[in-house]
Amino acid sequence: MKKILLFATLALLNVGLGFAELHETFDGGVFPPEGWTTTCKPSTLNDHPQWSSTDDINQFIFGYSTGGYAAYSKAGGFGEGLETDSWLITPRVTVESGQYLHFMLGANWATNVAENERAFEVLVSQSDTARANFTDTLMCISPQGVLPWGAYALDLSKYADKSVYIAFHERGHGGYSFVFNSTYVDDVAIDAYAGPDMAIHEVLAMGNACDTEQPIQVKVVNTGLSVSSYRLNYRVGDGETVSETVAEPLLSGESRTYQFARKALCVTGETSVITAWVDGVSNDLNLENDTLETEVEMRPSIDYPYQMTSENITTDFSSSSTPSMRAAYWAYSPENEAWVWVPYNTKTALLRSNCISLPAGIVRVEFEYMSSLDFTMSVKTGYFVTNDYAEVGVSDNLPASETEFVKGSVTCNIAEAGLVSLALQCNSLAQVAVRNIKIKDPYEDIVAEQITSPKLSARLVDGAVKVSAIFKNNGKSAQSHIPVYFQVNDGEIVSGEIDALALNESTEYTFPTTADWSTPGEKVLKVWSAMSGDGDLSNDTLTTRVQAYTARPFPHNMGFNEDSSDVIYWASYNPDQDGVYWEPILKAAAGLPKEGTGIGYIDSYSGITHNDWYISPAISMPKGKARISFYYATVYSTGESSLKVYMGRSDDPDSLTTLLCSYPVDKVNQYRCGYAHFDIPEAGNYYFAFYNEGTGRNIILDDVRIDAAEDVAMSSVELDCTDGFNLSEAAVTVQVVNLGVSPQADLTLSYEMNGNGSPVSELYAGPLAPGDTVTYTFTQKADVSAVGTYTFRSYVKSTVDTDSYNDTLPGASLKHWANATIPYKENFEDATTDPYWSLKTLSGASLVITHSAFSSSSAYDGTGLLGCSGQTAADVDAWARSQCIDIPAGEYEFSMFYRTMMNQPASPNTTLSYVQRFRVYLSADPDDMTDAILLYDNDSVIVKEKHYAKLSVPVTVDKDGAYYIVINCYSPKGNGCLYLDDIELSPVAEAETTLPYHSDFESNEGEWYHYSPASNIEQWSAVTEGGETFMQTQYFYDYGMESKGIAGLYVAPSVALSQGDSVRVTIDYEIMIDDPASDHGQNLTVYMADKDVPDAYTTQVVCGDVIGDRSQVSGVVAIPKDGIYYFGVKPYCPQETSATQMRLFVFDMERVNTVSGIESTESQSSFYFDGERLHILGDYIEAVLYDCRGAATGSYRDESVIDLSNLSSGVYIVRLLTGIRVVTGKIMVQ
Secondary structure (H helix, E strand, O other), X not given: OOOHHHHHHHHHHHHHHOOOOEEEOOOOOOOOOOOOEEEEOOOOOOOOOOOEEEOOOOOOOOOOOOOOOXXXXXXXXXXXXXXXXXXXXXXXXXXXXXXXXXXXEEEEEOOOOOHHXXXXXXXXXXXXXXXXXXXXXXXXXXXXXXEEEEEXXXXXXXXXXXXXXXXXXXXXXXXXOOOOEEEEEEEEEEEOOOOOOEEEEEEEEOOOOOOOEEOEEXXXXXXXXXXXXXXXXXXXXXXXXXXXXXXXXXXXXXXXXXXXOOOEEOOOOOEEEEEEEEEOOOOOOOOHHHEEEEEEEOOOEEOOOEEOOOOOOOOOEEEOOOOOOOOOEEEEEOOOOEEEEEOOOOOOOOEEEEEEEEOOXXXXXXXXXXXXXXXXXXXXXXXXXXXXXXXXXXXXXXXXXXXXXXXXXXXXXXXXXEEEEEEEEEEOOOOEEEEEEEEEOOOOOEEEEEEEEOOOOEEEOEEEEOXXXXXXXXXXXXXXXXXXXXXXXXXXXXXXXXXXEOOOOEEEEEOOOOEEEOOOEEEEEEEEEOOOOOOOHHHOEEEEEEEEEOOEOOOEEEOOOOOOHHHHHOEEEOOOOOOOOEEEEOOOOOOOOOOOOOEEEEOOOOOOOEEEEEEOOOEEEOOEEEEEEEEEEEOOOOOEEEEEEEEEOOOOHHHOOEEEEEEEOOOEOOOXXXXXXXXXXXXXXXXXXXXXXXXXXXXXXXXXXXXXXXXXXXXXXXXXXXXXXXXXXXXXXXXXXXXXXOOEOOEEEEEEEOOOOOOEEEEEOOOEOXXXXXXXXXXXXXXXXXXXXXXXXXXXXXXXXXXXXXXXXXXXXXXXXXXXXXXXXXXXXXXXXXXXXEEEEOOOOEEEEEOOOOHXXXXXXXXXXXXXXXXXXXXXXXXXXXXXXXXXXXXXXXXXXXXXXXXXXXXXXXXXXXXXXXXXXXXXXXXXXXXXXXXXXXXEEOOOOOOOEEEEEEEEEOOOEEEEEEEEEOOOOOOOOEEEEEEEXXXXXXXXXXXXXXXXXOOXXXXXXXXXXXXXXXXXXXXXXXXXXXXXXXXXXXXXXXXXXXXXXXXXXXXXXXXXXXXEEEEEEEEEEXXXXXXXXXXXXXXXXXXXXXXXXXXXXXXXXXXXXXXXXXXXXXXXXXXXXXXEEEEEOOOOOEEEEEEEEEEEXXXXXXXXXXXXXXXXXXEEEOOXXXXXXXXXXXXXXXXXXXXXXXXXXXXXXXXXXXXXXXXXXXXEXXXXXEEEEEEEEO
């Protein structure tokens, strides 16, 4: 419906003004309306969208809901018409004195397009509709984002008593995304009725959500004629109207932001609706956009001081963001009765309180938390706009607490008293649970933060142990003469005093009196502060347990098992007090210990850098040579980490400076043996420490030995060949290392293949010095000539070896694959054949076999393909080699499907290379193409459709042999991709049927095949209905895109034909559409080809184009030469809005005595088209070629072969004039 009331008024006014010369509402059902024209600039990429009509108006464009249909221009989106140059032109109009052009305009344009690359214009031509003659500009704007509906009025006095054309012109492009530009024009009129269009485009409440008095600001726009003054109004809900007159002009096309002098009064805890409107002008052309509403939420208040309870935890606090997969947020956990921080990447979210009246000065925020990692907590204040919250305090590092809630606090400095929202921001990469928030006045508080001496959980017996701890003043004022104490095992209390602590200051205090730990055993050490008036006694005391021990004897073995008595003397040092540290697991999960029950273990968490120590007890070492050996492993596959071993005379990590060895932690689920030799210069107590640095890898430690034993280990086994074809024998090479303290000789080295119990053993005479490694290649090679998989186990034997675990190494495997045979086909669907292919790239490109190819990277068939991408860095040089194929001498056909990137360039003016280049070889030597057969070479390949192109070439193999298919991609640097699928080498095809041939698809469907069987393309499928079986396909196109690509060729069994044969093809078919308006010339056409490649199907035999009724149609084609011929049914549906269903009931082929297009049965003149050249058989006078519009494009005489390779793609009509008859027919140029 149109604006009935407004235009009824217009009709009354026009009694005295003269009727409108032009008034178009676009509701007539025909577009363009009579006399109107619309054109667009053709794109080099796709057909450009022209102006059309629609009543499906973009939902974001407000201000005119009763307009019915409107003229509509669309650009961008899903690769359709990135560049826009669309024209909507009125009929010729004679302008009378005092008349105006006025129309409704609304738009929603992309926001990422520069202003000079987009425009909407209103232009005038005084001569004709040629674009070049629209030289006068009435209006030009550059929309961006949403442009609300407005009534635009333009003065036409310049053209009084003249006839003109008016054009609405949209130009530019839709950006670089899938967003549509949408432009709508409606109610176009030329008359003497003109006026302003005053509109409210924006209403803002300028105050904060804690202030009930809200300043109101509006943005007013005038798209019509200028006004000298106007009135602005607002009201809150159904309350009093506030009106203020603006005595300033607002010219045509101007906008102004106005703030009311009187504030709006809102209610705490309620959402108020504020309605603003403009009036006070006459003849406003569009009253619907005069009014706009907005909502203002006033948050409720909470009292200060504040105490969170189970009743108010979800009502007084809320998250600044809602839960989603790609956002950080806070969520309430009923199980923990706590708010839980859920991080995502580096994003943040606030846990915001309702409005609270904070005093100026120091405010203390307390809470309880549970976290697996250390973190800090920030406190901010603001007014429910996340980015505007300001930090007023941040906590110290809060240590991890995984199993219980512990207390945390933040001291905040509030600059100004008043109502604000107070928010917590958790600075952690792990989830954190928070509860029991308190917002209160500060109090005096001395906190015992950390016992720093003794540093470790175990230490050598000592009669004078230093006791130190860190204390912090977390109160509200400086303190002095602070009493502190320590006690061991509930014994004597030892006192001390801290001279002074400023506010927020921390200090490490060492007691002047030491502790006597000269006897072994567990020592429970308690340290505390006892300041008078301390407001929080829960954080005054620290307790730690330390094992005092005597030096352990040499040698020392540690397996971290349940029966390892010394395991309690191994100490973990976690300098950052984070959630990652060493610990013994005495009963580990099955499969983790090397032997026994336990392991030493350090975990790993994202975002935590390891710098942790695992320190042995003091070991009484004799003077002389010694060694340390150990086993380590990881089960985490990402990150970079190392394991180092240090030695020293003290257990203080700072004094452990002698590095014995360092190993990368990079072998997943496999124990490796580490070792180091060293000399003890003098007898005494020594410490050994494992230090882990890096990120991402956990470490399992087992079987630590500190001794002077002998040990020979197998460290690697390698073969001189890799997995492949036509293998014969493999040389086996091993590496052996002496981990012991003495030279070794006469070592027996062995390898065994596939556990056959028949090892190959050879003697290595030596000597092999301690720490040295020998590389040894067996003189007897392994026989790998039989097809199969081979596993090799190598081992070393020594008469003095003390550790048999590292003697054996299952270190190598080899696969000897069977050669393929003819016919050979690879469709990349079976992942087990992937290793048969060798893929290498000599540039930065990526050459891969993928099994998840779909959508824009879809495979030809299924989901597997061979793809070459990542070509932006340099010219491509990538090589793919197939499985080895046994090929007897003979004639073959090689075929392959290929496609390039479907995407279009970033903009029409950007020159980027999407071209692909590739070669295909058949070679007996996969690494040398000197004597290879070049099957195909194409240096300019672009296949941008969903349908793959097919390569098919004949191959002659001169002698029996083993060959490889080798594909070389040598594309130029650019943005292109190459996809290859269904690679096949088979004997030359023979005919599959004879004539006559009849197919009714009940029993013949298996004889046919269809091209493009991919999931993103419609398929032909058998349907049984009413006792009849037929083939059916469909095609849907709407909103500027297709749901799936149109079905490919449906190909009948091939047939052998002779020159001079004439073949009649008859099809019984039906084409159905969803609506008469969807008739866009859909048809089913049968094409003939002399080669089974889609591009070769160019000779049209018959076309069925009847829509709505089941029909039969026949056509005849002449056979130009002997050979195998293929007949394919091709559906045609243009990319216009429609839903089409096509059915093929019967397909018949038979020999007849006539040829295609000949009206006389006696005439022997005919023609055929091979894709590039027109061949004329027999005598003729003249051949004329017409395009699909009937325009002649060429006339020929005395030529039997006519080159048509320079013609544009499309259907052409051939008219052949003979001496007695006229022969006509159609050909298709691809």
